[in-house]
Amino acid sequence: MLVVTKFGGSSLSCATQFAKVKRIVESDAKRKIVVVSALGKRDASDTKITDLLYILHAHLKYGVPYEEIWNMVVTRFLDIKAELHLQYDIMADLEGLKLELNKGIAEDYLVSRGEYLTAKLMSDYLGYTFVDAKDLICFNYDGKIDYALTEKKVKLAFSEYGIIVVPGFYGAYPNGSVKLLSRGGSDVTGSILAKCLNVSLYENWTDVSGILAADPRIIDHPKAIKEITYEELRELSYMGANVLHEETVFPVQSLNIPINLKNTNDPNHPGTLIKNICDDKTDIVTGLAGKKEFVSFDISKNHMSNEIGFLRKALTIFEKYQVSVEHIPSGIDSFSVVVPQDSVEKSQYEIITELKKALGAEVSLDEDIALVAVVGRNMAGKSGICGMIFETLGSHNINVKLLAQGPSELNIIIGVSQKDYEATLKALYQKLL
Ligand code: ASP
Numbered sequence: 001m002l003v004v005t006k007f008g009g010s011s012l013s014c015a016t017q018f019a020k021v022k023r024i025v026e027s028d029a030k031r032k033i034v035v036v037s038a039l040g041k042r043d044a045s046d047t048k049i050t051d052l053l054y055i056l057h058a059h060l061k062y063g064v065p066y067e068e069i070w071n072m073v074v075t076r077f078l079d080i081k082a083e084l085h086l087q088y089d090i091m092a093d094l095e096g097l098k099l100e101l102n103k104g105i106a107e108d109y110l111v112s113r114g115e116y117l118t119a120k121l122m123s124d125y126l127g128y129t130f131v132d133a134k135d136l137i138c139f140n141y142d143g144k145i146d147y148a149l150t151e152k153k154v155k156l157a158f159s160e161y162g163i164i165v166v167p168g169f170y171g172a173y174p175n176g177s178v179k180l181l182s183r184g185g186s187d188v189t190g191s192i193l194a195k196c197l198n199v200s201l202y203e204n205w206t207d208v209s210g211i212l213a214a215d216p217r218i219i220d221h222p223k224a225i226k227e228i229t230y231e232e233l234r235e236l237s238y239m240g241a242n243v244l245h246e247e248t249v250f251p252v253q254s255l256n257i258p259i260n261l262k263n264t265n266d267p268n269h270p271g272t273l274i275k276n277i278c279d280d281k282t283d284i285v286t287g288l289a290g291k292k293e294f295v296s297f298d299i300s301k302n303h304m305s306n307e308i309g310f311l312r313k314a315l316t317i318f319e320k321y322q323v324s325v326e327h328i329p330s331g332i333d334s335f336s337v338v339v340p341q342d343s344v345e346k347s348q349y350e351i352i353t354e355l356k357k358a359l360g361a362e363v364s365l366d367e368d369i370a371l372v373a374v375v376g377r378n379m380a381g382k383s384g385i386c387g388m389i390f391e392t393l394g395s396h397n398i399n400v401k402l403l404a405q406g407p408s409e410l411n412i413i414i415g416v417s418q419k420d421y422e423a424t425l426k427a428l429y430q431k432l433l
Contacts (some may be wrong), residue, residue: 001030001199001200001201002030002032002033002197002199002200003028003030003031003032003033003199003200003201003202003203004033004035004190004193004194004197004199004201004202004203005024005025005031005033005034005035005190005203005205006034006035006036006037006168006186006187006189006190006202006203006204006205007021007034007035007036007037007205007264008037008040008186008187008204008205008206008207009037009038009039009040009041009048009049009050010040010041010206010207010264011037011040011205011206011207011264012036012037012038012039012040012118012122013039013040013041013042013046014039014042014079014080014083015079015080015083015084017264018080018084018121018122018125019084020264020265020267021122021126021205021264022125022126023267024205024264024267025126025128026126027267030200030201031203032158032162032163032164033158033163033164033166033193033197033199034122034126034128034164034165034166035165035166035167035168035186035189035190035193036115036118036119036122036165036166036167036168036186037050037114037115037118037168037169037186038050038053038114038115038117038118038169039076039077039080039114039118047072048114049073049076049114049118050111050114050169050183052069052072052073052076052114053073053110053111053113053114054107054111055069056069056070056073056101056110057105057107057110057111060101060102060105066101070098070101074094077090077094077117077118077121078090078091080121081121084121084125086121086124086125087124088120088121088123088124090117090120090121093117093120094117097110097113106177106178108170108177108178108179108180109177109178111180112133112134112167112169112170112178112180114169115133115167115168115169115170115186116132116133116167118167119165119166119167122165123164123165126163126165127163128163128164128165129161129162129163129164129165130164130165131157131161131164131165131166132166132167133166133167133168133169133170133171133172133189134170134171134172134176134178135153135157135172136150136153136154136157136166136171136193137150137170137171137172137189137192138150138153138171138172138174139171139172139173139174139179140173140174141173141174143179145171145192147192147195147196150171150192150196151195151196154192154193154196154197155196155197158197166189166193167186167189168185168186168187168188168189168190169181169185169186169189170185170189171189181245182245182247183245184244184245185245185247186245187204187244187245187247187248188245188247188248188251190202190204190248191247191248191249191250191251191252191259192251194251194252194257195251195252195254195255195257198255198257199257200257201257201258201259201260202252202257202258202259202260203259203260203262204244204248204259204260204261204262205262205263205264206261206262206263206264207263207264207265208224208261208263209224209262209263209266209269209271210224210225210226210261210262210263210269210270210271210272211224211225211228211233211236211241211243211261211272211274211287212224212225212241212287213225213286213287213288213429213433214287214288214289214425214429214433215240215241215288215289215290215425218422218425218426219425219426219429222429222433223433224269224271224272225272225286225287226270226272226273226280227272227273227274227275227278227279227280228272228273228274228278228286228287229274229275229276229277229278229377230249230253230274230275230276231377231408231410232286232287232375232376232377232410233249233274234246234249235289235373235375235410235411236286236287236289236373236375237289239289239290239291239371239372239373239375239411239413240289240290240291241287241289243261244259244261249274253276256275256276258273258274258275259273259274259275260272260273260274261273261274278377281378283376283378283433284376284378284379284382284385284432285374285375285376285378285379285385285432285433286375286376286377286378287375287376287433288372288373288374288375288425288428288429288432288433289372289373289375290370290371290372290373290421290424290425291340291370291371292370292418292421293340293341293342293370293418294326294338294339294340294341294369294370294371294415295338295339295340295341295344295348295365295366295367295369296336296337296338296339296365296366296369296401296402296415297336297337297338297339297351297352297355297363297364297365298334298336298363298364298365298366299314299334299335299336299337299355299359299361299362299363300331300333300334300361300362301333301334301359301360301361301362302333303333304332304333304334304335304361305332305333310359311328311335313358313359314335314337314355314358314359315337316358317351317354317355317358318337318339318351320354321344321347321350321351322343323339323343323344323347323351324339324340324343325337325338325339326338326339326340326371327371327402327404327413327415329402329403329404329415336366336402338369338371338402338415341367348365352365366401368417368418368419369401369402369415369416369417369418370415370416370417370418370420370421370424371413371414371415372413372414372415372416372421372424372425372428373411373412373413373414374389374411374412374413374414374428374432375410375411376410376411377410379409379410379411379412380408380409380410381409385412386403386405386412388431388432389412389414389428389431389432392427392428392430392431392432393414393416393424393427393428395427396423396424396427398416398420398423398424398427399416399417399420400414400415400416401415401416401417402414402415403415
C-alpha cells in the first residue's frame with residue numbers, strides 16, 4: 001500500500017511547520033512519496049515565496065532594483081536551513097540562481113525555484129531522495145501532459161529510490177525547459193504521481209480540516225464535509241468553493257484513488273475523503289457554493305417555439321465570441337443565456353446586436369445575477385427539496401431569478417440578485433445543513 005502525501009505552502013511556512021510535516025510523514029510508513037509546494041505565508045501579512053518570485057521577475061523585466069526582494073527570498077530559505085540544522089548547501093544553489101538573474105532568466109524557471117528549493121530542504125530533513133519534477137512531469141509542446149512518458153519516469157524513479165520528495169507545480173517540455181502548471185498546481189503534481197504509481201490514497205495536507213460545507217467568509221463556522229464524491233467536489237469547486245486546484249481530480253478519478261484532505265495543524269482530524277462512491281446517506285445536501293457577477297441575455301420573440309434552429313443560431317453567436325455558456329433557462333417564446341460577466345465584458349454589445357439581427361428577437365441584458373449551487377448526491381430522486389428552497393427564500397423575501405437542475409439531480413442552481421447573494425447562502429445553510 002502506497003500513499004502520495006502532498007503538503008501545501010502553509011504546511012511549509014517555517015521550521016515549526018517543517019517539523020509537523022516530518023512527524024506526519026514518519027507516522028505512517030506508507031507515505032513514501034512526498035510532494036511539496038513552496039514556502040507559504042507565516043501569517044496573514046506575510047508573502048508566499050511564489051509571489052515573491054513573480055514580483056522578483058517583474059522587477060528584473062522592468063529593470064527595477066531587486067536586491068530587497070531577492071534578500072527576502074534568500075532569508076526565508078536560510079532561516080529554515082539554520083533552524084533545522086540541515087546539511088544541504090542551499091547557499092550554493094542560491095548563488096548559482098543569482099548569477100542567472102541578469103541573464104534573461106525565464107519566469108517559469110525562476111518561479112519554479114520556490115518548489116525546487118523547498119523540496120531540497122525537505123528531502124534533507126526527511127532523509128528522502130530529492131527527485132526533480134522536471135525529470136518526471138513531462139509536457140508536450142502543446143502544454144498537455146505526456147502521461148505515458150511521465151508514468152515511465154515516475155515508476156523508474158520510485159523503483160530506484162523507494163522514498164522520494166518531489167517539488168510540485170512544474171514539469172518540463174521535451175527540450176528540458178521548465179514549464180509551470182497554473183497557480184496552486186502542486187495539487188495536480190500530487191495527483192499525477194498518485195495516478196502513475198496507482199497508489200491506494202492521495203493525501204493533501206493544508207491548514208483546514210477538510211472541505212467546508214459553505215464559504216466561511218459568509219457562514220459562521222460551517223461544518224466540515226466528511227465524505228464527498230468527485231462529481232460533487234467538481235460542482236462545488238466550479239461554483240466557487242476554493243478547495244483543491246480544479247484539475248486535481250481528473251488524474252485520480254479514473255483509477256478510483258481517494259483523496260483525503262487533511263490539516264497539518266490538526267493531524268488527527270479525519271478531514272474530508274473524496275472518492276467515487278460515498279455510502280454515507282446522513283445528509284441530503286453536501287454543501288453550498290456560489291459566485292457573483294453573471295449576466296443574462298434575455299431573448300424573446302413571438303412564436304419563437306415554432307421556429308426550428310432558433311437556439312442554435314443564438315448559441316453560434318456566443319461561440320463566435322468564445323463565450324462559455326453556463327445556463328439556458330427557457331420559456332415558450334423566450335429564453336435566457338447566462339454567462340460569466342467577465343467573459344462578455346468586451347463583446348456584450350456586439351453580441352446583443354448580432355442576436356437581434358440573426359434572430360429578429362427582442363434582446364435585453366440583466367447584469368445583476370449571482371448564482372448559488374445546492375450540491376448533494378443524496379438529493380437525486382428525493383421530493384420536496386425545491387419546495388424547501390423556495391419556501392426558505394420566500395420567507396426571507398428573496399426573489400428567485402432563475403433556476404436550473406442538471407439531469408443527474410446532483411445540484412440545483414438558483415439565480416438571485418447580487419444584493420441577495422449572502423442572504424441566500426445564509427438562509428439555505430440554516431435550512432439545509
Ligand atoms: N506555489 C504555487 C502557488 O502558490 C503552487 C502551489 O502552491 O501549489 O500557486
